Amino acid sequence: MEKFVEFPENFLWGAASSGPQTEGNYGKAHENVMDRWFHTKPEDFFDQVGPDIASDFYHTYPEDFALMKKIGFNSFRTSIQWSRLIKDFETGEVDPDGAKFYQSIIDEAKKNNITLILNLHHFDLPAELLDEYGGWESKHVVDLFVKFAKACFELYGNQIEYWTTFNEPMVIPEAGYLYGFHYPNYKGKGKEAMQVIYNINLASAKVISLYRSMNLKGKIGIILNLTPAYPRSNSQEDLDASEFTENLFNRSFLEPAIKGEFPKKLVEVLDKDGVLWESSQAELDLIKKSTVDYLGVNYYHPKRVKAQDHPEQFKEPWMPDQYFEEYEMPNCRMNKYRGWEIYPKAIYDIAMDIKNNYGNIPWYISENGMGVEGEQRFAQVDGFIEDDYRIDFYKEHLAWLQKAIKEGSNCFGYHAWTAFDCWSWNNAYKNRYGFIAVDLKTQQRKIKKSGYWYLDLTKNNGFVYDLEQKVE
Ligand code: BG6
Secondary structure (H helix, E strand, C coil), X not given: CCEEEECCCCCEEEEECCHHHHCXXXXXXXXXXXXXXXXXXXXXXXXXCCCCCCCCHHHHHHHHHHHHHHCCCCEEEEXXXXXXXXXXXXXXXXXXHHHHHHHHHHHHHHHCCCEEEEECCCCCCEHHHHHHHCHHHCHHHHHHHHHHHHHHHHHHHHHCCEEEEEECCCHHHHHHHHECCCCCCCECCHHHHHHXXXXXXXXXXXHHHHHHHCCCCCEXXXXXXXXXXXXXXXXXXXXXXXXXXXXXXXXXXXXXXXXXXXXHHHHHHHHHCCCCCCCCHHHHHHHHHCCCCEEEEECCCCEEEECCCCHHHHCCCCCHHHHCEECCCCCCCEECCCCEECCCHHHHHHHHHHHHHCCCCCEEEEECCCCEECHHHHECCXXXXXXXXXXXXXXXXXXXXXHHXXXXXXXXXXXXXXXXXXXXXXXXXXXXXXXXXXXXXXXXXXXXXXXXXXHHHHHHCEEEECHHHHCC
């Protein structure tokens, strides 16, 4: 039976984005690691399109905010690029042009009545800090990040209600050190990846502690990509594999962020294997007391896991894969353009996990979305893109989310990925995710069908839907 799927009052509606994926590199004195990747290996990127122009947000932001307003947004997330705001990483000296640009973004959001969520790190480590210190493997880089955060808080602290320290920090060790699908494209560096996990948790805690010491009036959180690990079967081996995967890929950030501690079982395994991170008691005490005010959850797909049949292959060098193996569940729904399973119920499972195991902390969906290759095939004669597949994707995920809210999960908003088509780490503009289409040749914008659908959704604070019919 169709019913009205209604959301709480004052729900945050909008979308997320990031500096490195939208702005373009105009006026930036430093490269970040993604710029470096493109400048050294453009062939790694779809159609060899890089971040130098991206979606030109550096120039088009007034139009973009107006369009976001037009499709019903009351909020929007982007990030401050460390490599744009800071002139001298060691001293934290600010680049005046960078500072002016981010002030314009804040002013424009305000002008449009759009609450801005500002994030401090979206995979965009300055490349020089990788060259000089080994990036997030180094605790000196942790301290330089705190200097960057301090500059952000001094400049904009009281103008922003919602700050976040990192976006999807787990992707940095996973993609950069374990499996090589992001720059610096290392593979098999298991031990180093574990230190990176620790150092980024430490960096987040140090920034939270700094924020609190400055007596600013907003809130500070972190954005995690949670990918629930569902076991293939109820055999003990598969259950152990899924528990390890959960602890490593989700809870190694979730637990410290909310409870101030690392998952005990993970620490035991890493210690036994001789790959536990280097830490001090003073750091662990700081992590313990510097937990988040709220959580952002990026949800795209689950992980399906089973016991590892060939653990011996992953012992030298040490890799976490000796404890689990991912597999594609037969007959699952797939977005074949991205290789990600579509499983909307996981959003409910995440919401209930936060409610039941994490003190029902305030949280929001900070990213959820879907893009396909060749979206232009849905364009009408006037170029209007009828992206019904995206509307269906959103409806189904939102219906599961609302069910969890009705059951008491403390979710205060939903951000889609993304507002206007933007650049992606090596897929570039292959899979378009936006409510607003961007023509890369002219940088012209055009609202898609999903954008008008979002306007209706936000006006009504809900939509009519029959979740039961959809239950798999
Ligand atoms: C998230 C990131 O992982 O997913 C975004 O926070 C990213 O930066 C988005 O763009 C979609 O993934 P992708 O790789 O298809 O761009």
